[in-house]
Amino acid sequence: MKEFWNAFTNGIWKENPLLVIILGLCPTLAVSGSANDAFGMSLALAFVLIFSNIFISFIRKWVPNDLRIPLFIIVISTFVTIIDYSMNAFQPELYKNLGVFVPLIVVNCIILGRAEAYAYKNTVMNSLADGLGMSIGYMLVITFIGIVREISGNGTLTLLNHQLLYLGDSYRPALIMIMPPGAFLVMGSLFAFKKWLNARKERS
Amino acid sequence: MNEFTRKTIKFGLLLFGFCIVGAGLLSWVNTVTMKQIEINRLAEENRKRQQVLPLALEERFQEKIIDGNKYFLGYNGNGEYVGAVLNVESRGYNGPINITIGINPDGKVNGIAISKLDQGETPGLGLKITTRKFQEQFSGKDETELRLKKDDGKIDAITAATISSQAVVRAVRDGIVSYKKQIMEKI
Numbered sequence: 120m121k122e123f124w125n126a127f128t129n130g131i132w133k134e135n136p137l138l139v140i141i142l143g144l145c146p147t148l149a150v151s152g153s154a155n156d157a158f159g160m161s162l163a164l165a166f167v168l169i170f171s172n173i174f175i176s177f178i179r180k181w182v183p184n185d186l187r188i189p190l191f192i193i194v195i196s197t198f199v200t201i202i203d204y205s206m207n208a209f210q211p212e213l214y215k216n217l218g219v220f221v222p223l224i225v226v227n228c229i230i231l232g233r234a235e236a237y238a239y240k241n242t243v244m245n246s247l248a249d250g251l252g253m254s255i256g257y258m259l260v261i262t263f264i265g266i267v268r269e270i271s272g273n274g275t276l277t278l279l280n281h282q283l284l285y286l287g288d289s290y291r292p293a294l295i296m297i298m299p300p301g302a303f304l305v306m307g308s309l310f311a312f313k314k315w316l317n318a319r320k321e322r323s
Numbered sequence: 324m325n326e327f328t329r330k331t332i333k334f335g336l337l338l339f340g341f342c343i344v345g346a347g348l349l350s351w352v353n354t355v356t357m358k359q360i361e362i363n364r365l366a367e368e369n370r371k372r373q374q375v376l377p378l379a380l381e382e383r384f385q386e387k388i389i390d391g392n393k394y395f396l397g398y399n400g401n402g403e404y405v406g407a408v409l410n411v412e413s414r415g416y417n418g419p420i421n422i423t424i425g426i427n428p429d430g431k432v433n434g435i436a437i438s439k440l441d442q443g444e445t446p447g448l449g450l451k452i453t454t455r456k457f458q459e460q461f462s463g464k465d466e467t468e469l470r471l472k473k474d475d476g477k478i479d480a481i482t483a484a485t486i487s488s489q490a491v492v493r494a495v496r497d498g499i500v501s502y503k504k505q506i507m508e509k510i
Binding site: 149150152153156181183185186189190193194196197200201204205207208209211214215216218219294297298 | 330342
């Protein structure tokens with residue numbers, strides 16, 4: 120049970136996929152321009168990551184070491200496509216909002232990274248915990264980036280398709296923040312902040 | 324048989340097995356979902372037609388294809404002609420944008436609809452063509468007004484997404500022009 124809990128909290132803070140492992144930056148840059156899209160992306164990712172972790176951990180005994188990467192890729196791409204199709208068929212409302220992100224997940228290396236670094240070497244239960252923790256860690260960071268970029272670059276805040284904040288027409292948003300450079304600025308500051316916290320902890 | 328050949332054959336078979344299972348799963352999922360996906364797509368198209376031309380009754384739409392343009396002529400409960408719905412495709416910043424235009428009998432726009440799945444514009448910028456705020460501007464406009472404000476029209480472009488805005492405005496304007504030529508003059 121303790122191991123389960125450790126695997127779970129690990130992804131949220133100590134080995135946060137974005138802040139520490141620095142994986143999956145490409146889709147993060149692309150969709151963190153608004154809090155709504157960022158949150159949607161992290162939901163879609165959580166879905167795929169948890170199931171792929173469970174499945175890879177389940178089949179790990181039959182996967183020879185030399186052949187693991189091609190097999191992981193087959194498993195992950197099959198999973199993403201199955202989720203894309205079933206969501207389109209059975210959850211059309213959800214698909215309308217998340218559908219644009221699902222194909223992006225294939226290029227999200229967090230999934231391959233966790234399959235390789237964790238699920239391949241650990242039990243199914245722990246891999247589930249790892250998938251959950253990593254997804255929550257990713258969700259927190261990407262949504263935070265989305266919130267910062269949307270407020271500063273667009274003057275609004277939308278979450279779950281509800282507009283929560285509108286700074287009015289007199290507010291002149293800094294457009295650069297919702298363009299790609301804005302993502303680098305926010306992410307860079309976050310990485311620096313996390314490094315600073317770690318360094319301070321080490322010194323004391 | 325030496326170690327290397329044995330390994331090659333084993334790995335080949337294993338990869339083959341995984342690919343077969345993966346392909347089998349995908350084709351099964353495809354057959355299971357295909358019908359439902361098609362039903363959803365038709366329902367979505369229906370919903371968009373209702374949204375852009377609320378006066379027309381769903382079951383009375385008449386499909387008409389003229390020179391590659393697909394019109395749905397709308398009629399109300401009394402059988403009176405209330406306008407047409409036209410689907411057009413435009414080239415946006417990141418690929419095609421599908422636009423559903425509702426057109427009044429007098430050749431003015433009644434409403435347009437673009438859902439998130441109809442386009443591939445940049446999230447945070449061009450994606451705003453899917454917002455109600457952008458789409459509402461088109462209602463009641465004719466082809467002379469259907470230009471961006473910087474081109475002396477009446478449509479506010481989305482900040483930092485001129486290409487996406489331009490693509491929508493141009494396609495709607497072209498749609499209105501062909502409607503006037505292909506439908507209005509013949510009724």
